[in-house]
Amino acid sequence: MTTEPKNVQHFINGEFVDSIDGKTFESISPIDNAVIAHVAEGSTADADRAVEAARRAFDEGPWPKMSPTQRRKIIHKAADNIEARLDELAAWETRDMGKPIAESRSKDVPRTAYNFRFFADFAEQQHTEAFPKPWENVFTYTLRDPVGVSACISPWNFPMMLASWKVAPALAFGNTVVLKPAEQSPVTASILAECFAEAGMPEGVFNVVQGFGPDAAGERLTTHPGVDLVTFTGESATGRIIMANAAQTLKRVSFELGGKSAAIVMEDADMDRAIKGTIDGIFRNQGEVCLAGSRLLVQRSIYDEFLARYIEATEALIVGDPRDSTTQIGPLVSTEHLDKVMSYIELGHQEGAKLMTGGQRVTTGELAKGNYVAPTVFADVDNSWRIAQEEIFGPVQVVVPFDTVDDAIVLANANRYGLAGQIWTNNLNTAHKVAQEVRTGTMWVNCFFIRDLRAPFGGAKDSGIGREGGKYSEEFFTESKAVVVQFPS
Ligand code: NAI
Ligand code: MG
Numbered sequence: 156m157t158t159e160p161k162n163v164q165h166f167i168n169g170e171f172v173d174s175i176d177g178k179t180f181e182s183i184s185p186i187d188n189a190v191i192a193h194v195a196e197g198s199t200a201d202a203d204r205a206v207e208a209a210r211r212a213f214d215e216g217p218w219p220k221m222s223p224t225q226r227r228k229i230i231h232k233a234a235d236n237i238e239a240r241l242d243e244l245a246a247w248e249t250r251d252m253g254k255p256i257a258e259s260r261s262k263d264v265p266r267t268a269y270n271f272r273f274f275a276d277f278a279e280q281q282h283t284e285a286f287p288k289p290w291e292n293v294f295t296y297t298l299r300d301p302v303g304v305s306a307c308i309s310p311w312n313f314p315m316m317l318a319s320w321k322v323a324p325a326l327a328f329g330n331t332v333v334l335k336p337a338e339q340s341p342v343t344a345s346i347l348a349e350c351f352a353e354a355g356m357p358e359g360v361f362n363v364v365q366g367f368g369p370d371a372a373g374e375r376l377t378t379h380p381g382v383d384l385v386t387f388t389g390e391s392a393t394g395r396i397i398m399a400n401a402a403q404t405l406k407r408v409s410f411e412l413g414g415k416s417a418a419i420v421m422e423d424a425d426m427d428r429a430i431k432g433t434i435d436g437i438f439r440n441q442g443e444v445c446l447a448g449s450r451l452l453v454q455r456s457i458y459d460e461f462l463a464r465y466i467e468a469t470e471a472l473i474v475g476d477p478r479d480s481t482t483q484i485g486p487l488v489s490t491e492h493l494d495k496v497m498s499y500i501e502l503g504h505q506e507g508a509k510l511m512t513g514g515q516r517v518t519t520g521e522l523a524k525g526n527y528v529a530p531t532v533f534a535d536v537d538n539s540w541r542i543a544q545e546e547i548f549g550p551v552q553v554v555v556p557f558d559t560v561d562d563a564i565v566l567a568n569a570n571r572y573g574l575a576g577q578i579w580t581n582n583l584n585t586a587h588k589v590a591q592e593v594r595t596g597t598m599w600v601n602c603f604f605i606r607d608l609r610a611p612f613g614g615a616k617d618s619g620i621g622r623e624g625g626k627y628s629e630e631f632f633t634e635s636k637a638v639v640v641q642f643p644s
């Protein structure tokens with residue numbers, strides 16, 4: 156791959172364009188903090204231009220009226236193009252946000268293609284309800300129409316994959332889209348636009364506007380009267396702002412927000428699987444995972460033994476250049492985020508947690524140029540401490556002991572988030588009890604990170620509003636219409 160910085164533009168109305176005012180910003184690689192791309196910086200005016208294109212494509216273009224089968228063909232062609240560019244896309248994802256290349260190649264890029272295929276196929280199978288009342292000669296049925304212009308605002312931790320959870324159902328159900336990728340990881344969204352353009356997508360149906368949120372392109376998408384719905388993944392604090400901004404024009408919103416999910420390990424768990432799963436649960440993607448099991452609750456009877464083995468497994472993780480195929484932990488996305496994670500480690504010390512391993516940056520050789528943090532484990536943590544309550548979003552685990560399953564459930568629920576969770580046990584009753592009583596969007600039993608795209612995905616409490624996946628996405632991205640027919644008796 157070239158080391159020249161790439162020029163990344165907006166994609167509006169079927170064309171790659173610069174910002175109206177010509178402004179750009181730099182995308183920095185967390186590997187060495189070098190500039191890897193000059194990116195068009197979208198202003199309010201650029202967002203307006205993208206929304207106008209999407210509006211026209213929705214109101215006058217062929218896309219919403221096409222059959223799902225016709226749409227499916229184009230979306231599958233785009234997925235073919237994504238797969239054909241696997242190496243390039245994976246390399247950019249890794250350079251732009253630091254995720255290990257093994258992940259980008261085996262998960263992020265293939266799953267992005269799969270998400271498009273899944274929703275294109277799902278939409279083709281669409282069926283609706285009927286409410287017949289033959290005794291009154293009245294027959295009511297529903298139609299589902301696309302909603303309109305969808306603003307899709309995505310985060311940097313799984314840039315393409317999380318964008319595709321939004322863009323794929325939006326398009327498959329006949330909406331038009333303006334995607335605003337995160338400013339930390341802009342590059343692959345622009346390549347995605349190429350994949351769609353080359354697939355024969357009609358102009359204006361899929362648009363990408365690059366840039367920042369507040370007072371810029373992102374915010375404008377949430378206030379523009381021409382936007383019908385906003386789907387957002389990011390921080391809970393941002394979700395609050397977006398909801399307030401979108402209220403003026405009564406937009407439909409769907410939010411996937413932060414988490415601080417409890418991973419509960421019972422004394423009867425399969426210890427090997429529990430260690431492997433809860434290590435993956437916090438350290439995958441350097442801990443930059445909304446679903447992370449970032450509060451590890453361990454039953455006191457096995458606490459010491461479990462912890463000793465957990466530390467051993469943590470210390471075996473390979474921190475390194477994410478372009479190296481053996482690397483398991485790459486650099487944190489930005490120096491700002493690095494500072495935030497390091498400040499939480501400092502806070503852990505202040506709150507009285509016991510540092511078991513890690514706790515510092517990794518600066519050996521070339522790694523000194525990047526944002527690397529050693530996988531860190533704090534033990535003997537009190538669930539009420541800030542390091543156990545707030546989302547750190549880095550490779551920092553906090554371990555909290557408990558006595559009974561009821562105690563564990565109380566601890567799991569004593570947090571403002573409710574995104575996910577794990578229960579590690581060989582007792583069927585315990586598994587179901589925890590799944591039932593923890594207030595959360597997803598509960599994994601003896602596993603982590605597995606997702607079926609037909610199942611609801613989203614968060615309880617401060618972790619979100621609405622659900623994505625299969626028919627849940629269909630609900631959000633379509634407008635139900637009741638058609639009432641009465642015929643003469
Ligand atoms: P963020 O909230 O800072 O930014 C996310 C996106 O929103 C970016 O594209 C940003 O430019 C845009 N944005 C920021 N302010 C805006 C505004 N006022 N109006 C419109 N757009 C705005 O989140 P970040 O730091 O990029 O991502 C990390 C967060 O995302 C974590 O809190 C994590 O838990 C959450 N997340 C949640 C997931 C879920 O499915 N629940 C999945 C992945 C991440
Ligand atoms: Mg970047």
